[in-house]
Amino acid sequence: MADAKPLSGLENIKADILIRAQKIYSLHPDIPLQKAVAIRGQHIWAFSQVIHGLDSCIGHATRVIDEPTATVLPSFDDTHTHLIFAGLSEFDVPVHAAKDIKELLNLIRHCASQTEPGQWITTTADWQEFNLKEHRFPTLQELDEVSNIHPIVVRRGGHNIVINSCAAALANITPATQPPLGGIIGINREGKLNGLLQDSATKLIECIRPPVSLERRVSGLDRASRKYAATGIGCVRDCFVPVADLAYLKAAHDAGRLNVRVRALVSTLGLSTVSDVDQILSEMEQWRHLQTDPWFSIWGVKFMIDGGIEAGATEEPYVNQNCGCAGHEACGRLLWDTEELVEAMDAVIRRGWRIGTHAYGDRAVRRLLDVYEVLLRRHPHLSNGTLVMEHGGLATPAQQARAVALGIAITIQQPLLHDIAGVQETYWGVERVNRLFPARQWLNLGADISGGSDYPVGMFGAMRSIWGMSTRQTVAGVRGPEHAISVSESIALHTTAAAKMLKESETRGSLRVGSFADLTLWSKDPFEVAERFYGSFGFGGSGDNSICDKCKIIVTTPFCTKCGQKVGGPSQKSSICGQCGITVTTPFCTQCGKKAIQSSTPTVARQEIDTGQKRADPNKDRNLVTQASKQGTSDSARDFTSLVERSIVAWNSLTYADDPDVTGSVSRLSTALRSFDSIDDLFRSRIMFWFFQRRESFMTQTQFIKWDVNRLDEYVLLPMDEGYVNKKDCFYVSHFWRTREAPDPRDEDFKLVHQDLSTQQWTYVWTDWTCLPQGARTPAEREYTNRMLMRTPVLMRECGFEWRYPDFQPRLWILVEVAQYMLNIAGNYAVTADIKPYIDDVQAMKTEGVQQVITRRGYNCSVSREYRLLVGWLELLVILSKLVPDIPMKKFILDALEPPHVGSFEHVDTGIEVNKSTGIVSYQGAVYRFAPLYPVDADGFPK
Known part of the structure; x- marks a missing residue:
């Protein structure tokens, strides 16, 4: 492909930004490496394979970024994270820095000393008890020693909180309190509260906590989203947004303080009936207009079918049944009655929203696939990716194949595995932890998978996730190396595959002329020096190969990929996959997952990811996910x-x-x-x-x-x-x-x-x-x-x-369509010779009246019964055009009025009230009339 030229007709317009770099990876299969990219507005304008090939695009206001050794990639998506939590944590006690319980309590104590009595104290949630010296949560009794005059909430991840007695009293929680369905209230051996609340039981506290101010929420979202962006993340799919919190995201967006694109999933945590979900869906309707906003939109609805890392529903019992993590069940717990869940999800589908469901353990995955299968039989029109499985952590090979056959999309979170491996092994054992998030097998099956972090349980960061998926490294050592995938595939899961899952491939995910200019600039090429590159961020290995004394296998991390023990001593040996023919530094091929054969060839650590200079096609490996996905594409x-x-x-x-x-x-x-x-x-x-x-x-x-x-x-x-x-x-x-x-x-x-x-x-x-x-x-x-x-x-x-x-004759339908056309594009429309008479007539209606213009110009309907409907809508449109100069607000009012069953509507912000049955618009004491549009017959036309 030759240099991509500027969009047609814009050759003399200058770029806003010009970037020159050593390598610009489009990640599009038809676009080779580039060296210059021009940006105008929000979109990519042109590429060049010559470093100075776009210098003609430079104007006096053009910002030129010269990075001759840098690499450019598309921005990364985090398809399962929690920006809302991150924003709240910006002002919380930073207990994630603690090394032991004593330090954690001292951090809270210091905050309490500076906080007015009665004020709530909340901690950050991005920490794991396994990483504390004691390998446990703090207790209610320990928090009481810190303060008994402040309600204290210690958050850990999205599924657990620990409270003190003050908070418990405010929520009326006692040892006799019955937890809500799917929740746990922790009790110690003496029969007293230990302070731990899990899953839906956390709602007992969340519902009584005083709201944080709008300014503080917006400020938190501003700061948190900047941190996401600083790691290379350009879009987040927030999988836990209370419906009330949509207002905070919208406020941050309106203020220009959302620094990443956001796709929100409205949470149903704590709900257990169809009527509960229906109420949430009704509240969501006021936000439906956001679906056309490329920066902030609602993706759908989030369900949870089982608990988190301490309560995921498994087929086999937990290895440590006395840990208290599984509540009253030795195999975790399911949070919904199956039949009720089917009906609740059916209600969501009928409203036109997508569904993402947390399913962590293998029993939960089985149950979720059963539910999704029922829904697909009821709604065979659903497109692939409308139903998403979040995590699918312990999905078995049979369950994976079933999910792919059903067209279910899956989000996986390697940073989650990295951070919780130690805790999870306490509950499930090493063998099951090795099986978590089997990316290699998902790709081999052609699954529609994408990558995320699950912050605050796993740490977000573009390259952190890439490193994890390609090494399977965790805080407990390497786990499940046979599930590792290549760096190229890992990057695709956060770019091209993520955009596909979000149904945004045409605008994001790869870099092309006309696509959004969502890109990242890296000091080194991730495809070539991956492990050393990641190490510079404070994680990843040194890049040297080592041999495990016990297992006698070659690894590239301080831990053996087989047994997890720490190893030492560099080695000059590597392995070659007999099927793929690529050099690897783990016992399994990162492309096919098969065991590799030994070779004495010297190697640079993780040489298999060097796709830029040593292969004829630099995009070959980056297409692996696309090629694998095609295997599972339906004939349609x-x-x-x-x-x-x-x-x-x-x-x-x-x-x-x-x-x-x-x-x-x-x-x-x-x-x-x-x-x-x-x-x-x-x-x-x-x-x-x-x-x-x-x-x-x-x-x-x-x-x-x-x-x-x-x-x-x-x-x-x-x-x-x-x-x-x-x-x-x-x-x-x-x-x-x-x-x-x-x-x-x-x-x-x-x-x-x-x-x-x-x-x-x-x-x-x-x-x-x-x-x-x-x-x-x-x-x-x-x-x-x-x-x-x-x-x-x-x-x-x-x-x-x-x-x-328009037609060769003056048809009334054309006048309606042109009027709507003018409304939708806010006056920035081209006036061509054939459309000009209709535009003139729309403008004339504002001064002469709708029916007068129709009569004078001879507009007609081929179906007479349509006449009243069209006249009514034109008159209403003219009235609103006079009263509401704001185009988006005008469209919002018209959208709200359009459904045939809607007889009236009041817009609270403007005070405008429209009654379709009387044909009256009321505003500030004045009355405006239009042809009534309600009630309607069965076909939707006015009676």
């Missing part, structure tokens, strides 16, 4: 010669098509669809399916379910992926006929559409049915439809809405 994602072929395959993949519980009409439709061999067969049939949808249905739905059996006769949607589709996630092409003989005789409009989409990222394209008729009526129409449909796959990307290309 392949390239097809036609959309009909693709849709037939997609239809064949539906489990409900052959379900005996499904009505006979669906089975007959399935059989008919499978019989099509070409576009002509489709148009000769009288079946209308998801290529098209009636306009009435489009206007009356705000969310669409692809392959909804009840709407197969009215679909426009091309199902690139299964799942829910929100109207705001679509690119709507109002593409009307240019002449009475053919819709687009010279492909002019098709070229415009392609031009619009080629420089942006879209997911779905809605095409008006007047452009692509359901049944071919003339030879010209058949030819056009065939050509358009055959080319449509190249247009499918990810988007919002757009309205363009």
Whole structure:
């Protein structure tokens, strides 16, 4: 690939930032190493393989970063972490620095001496009791000795807190208190409280703690997100966000104090019923508009099916059943009734949200896969990655294969294993700890996995995770070396694979012209000098090989990869994988996981990661995750010669098509669809399916379910992926006929559409049915439809809405679409010759009135019953345009009013109240009238 040039038409515009470096890794398979990258605004503008190849982009305001020995990579994603916790910890007692219980208590004591009586004292959570000299938690009695006039909460990770008597009294917690479902209240041998609360029992304290001020929360998020960014992390998926805390994230975002992109999962911790979850889902609705924000959005909902490292649900009993970690069960504990969990998750899916579920032990993984399988039978339209398994720590080989077959995405957290290995071995034993987070096997199966930290249980940091996944090093020594993966694969799990899981591959994860300029600058090339590089950050080995005296195997860490014992003495021997042919320094190949054979070839430590200079293709290894993932890709994602072929395959993949519980009409439709061999067969049939949808249905739905059996006769949607589709996630092409003989005789409009989409990222394209008729009526129409449909796959990307290309006659639908087009893009629209009359008419409606303009210009509807609906919406739009100058706020109000079942709405911030049944907008004592839009008939049109 030659140098990537600046975006077309912008050659004379200068870059905001120009970076020159020794190596710029795109991580895109078609883009070789680059040496210069130009950035304009938030996006990458151009690349060059020549160090000064973009100097022409330098202007007087361009910031030039010259780093001739540096390496540039995309920014890293942490797909499972807890930024909310990190922000709260910024002002907490830093007990993570303590070496023993005495030091931990002294840190709290010092804080208490400077804190007013009655004020709460809380500690940081990023520490492990195994790393304390005593290998245990502090107790309530010890905390009471520190202070009995302050409520004290010692947090450890996200699953455990230890409290003193003052806090217990405020929460009315006694030895007789029954813990909530899935929680533990610790009792010592004397039958007294020991202060430990686990899992859902922590809610007993969290619900009574006084709220932290908005400024302090925002400041904490500012400081914490800067720390994430400083390690190379550009996006975090926060997997535990109380719904109320969304306001703090939004406030930090609005203030420009979120320094990483955030994808939030709303927590259901402490909930145990469908009604509880429904309440949370209702509270989430006010935040749904954030889904189009590339910086801060809600990813979905977080469930927990078992406990954490002390209470993960296992098939076999814990090795230390007297440790108190498993509560009343020797095999950990499950937190939900299975049937209740299915219904709760079903409610989430029906609202259009994704689900991430904590499942740590192998029994929890089995139960979660059972639940997910039920949900997939109910909702076969769900796309891969809609249901995610968080951790899957102890997943067995059979469970791994089952998860991949179901299309379940998995997030793994090597820093978690590194930090908790010692604690976990106390509960589960070395053998099970060796099996945790089997990345090698997941990749070999073609799983959709990505990497995270699980901070505060594991320490965040881009290269810390890479080092851990490629060495399997932990605080207790190397554990499970057969599960190690290469540095290239590890980096992919935090970049390309992470973006894929988040469904953001078109904008992030790799560096390309037009993608977000989310990149990192490293002093050395991680692909070449990995272990020494990591050591410079205070973790990782020295880079020298050693031999374990006991096991007689070669290692690159101070610990034996087989037995975990400390070793010494450098060695000049390495190993070669017989299958992959690469040099390794562990007894297992980092590519295939097979045992390597001995060789006497001298080696530099971890030479197998040297992909930059010693291989013909520097991107070869970095594509390993992509290649592995392709093995598990469903047929519906392949390239097809036609959309009909693709849709037939997609239809064949539906489990409900052959379900005996499904009505006979669906089975007959399935059989008919499978019989099509070409576009002509489709148009000769009288079946209308998801290529098209009636306009009435489009206007009356705000969310669409692809392959909804009840709407197969009215679909426009091309199902690139299964799942829910929100109207705001679509690119709507109002593409009307240019002449009475053919819709687009010279492909002019098709070229415009392609031009619009080629420089942006879209997911779905809605095409008006007047452009692509359901049944071919003339030879010209058949030819056009065939050509358009055959080319449509190249247009499918990810988007919002757009309205363009008006008809040869003044149709009222076009006026509505142009009015919405003007609203959505905040005045920054291009006025072309064909759209100008409609823009002029929209402006005239504000002064003359809607019906007056319609009458004067002769706008009409081909379906008379649509007239009132369109007039009402136009009048409402004009009223709001006068009252609400803020475009996003105006869109928010219209979105809230759009569902047919909504009869009225009040916007608290502005005081605007809209009543669709009376056709009245009230604002500051004034009344504005529009054609009533409510109540509606079953089809969503006004009665």
